[in-house]
Amino acid sequence: MDKITLHNMKFHGYHGCEAFEQQYGQLFEVDLDISVDAKLPGQSDRLQDAVDYVSIFESVKRVVEQERYNLLERVAQRIADQVLTVEAVAAVTVRIRKPAVPLKGVLNWVQLEISRERFV
Numbered sequence: 001m002d003k004i005t006l007h008n009m010k011f012h013g014y015h016g017c018e019a020f021e022q023q024y025g026q027l028f029e030v031d032l033d034i035s036v037d038a039k040l041p042g043q044s045d046r047l048q049d050a051v052d053y054v055s056i057f058e059s060v061k062r063v064v065e066q067e068r069y070n071l072l073e074r075v076a077q078r079i080a081d082q083v084l085t086v087e088a089v090a091a092v093t094v095r096i097r098k099p100a101v102p103l104k105g106v107l108n109w110v111q112l113e114i115s116r117e118r119f120v
Contacts, residue, residue, distance in 0.1 A: 001035045002035070002037060002038035003034065003035055003036070004036055004051060005031070005032065005034070006030075006031065006032040006056065007031050008031060009030045009032075009060060009061075010029055010030075011028050011064035011065050012026070012027060012028075012065060013075070015069050015074075016102070017071075020102075021102065022068065026099075026100045027099055027100065028096060028097065029096070029097040029109070030064065030079065030096050031093075031095040032060070032083065032094060032095075033093040034053075034056070034083060034092050035090045035091040036051050036090060037088070037090070051088050051089060056082075056083055056086065059079075059082040060079050060082065064079075072110070072112040073112060076094045076096050077116075079092075079094045080094050080114060080116040084118050089118065092116055093113060094113070095113045096111065097109040097110065097111045098111075
């Protein structure tokens with residue numbers, strides 16, 4: 001299986017359990033590792049044979065910027081669900097980072113990683 005990676009996409013979203021997170025929002029960073037079979041587009045050199053990662057980027061942006069959830073787990077699942085609607089995608093790993101974590105301490109970010117497969 002081949003892989004397409006979209007690394008460190010950045011979006012402003014309104015996810016979190018705290019009221020200020022829902023009101024003001026914050027930065028979220030997202031990575032995708034998308035499992036595909038790239039043999040056909042590799043041979044044909046035709047865009048219509050390839051996975052359209054521009055539309056995948058746009059669907060991730062819609063989930064993060066337009067939907068609202070309490071948990072990173074739900075955001076990541078919604079992203080995975082959207083990516084798996086693309087017929088040529090066999091599986092996806094989603095990593096979502098929240099750099100501005102409301103806790104008393106110092107850390108760079110909290111990250112959640114999930115992997116989901118297409119079930120046929």
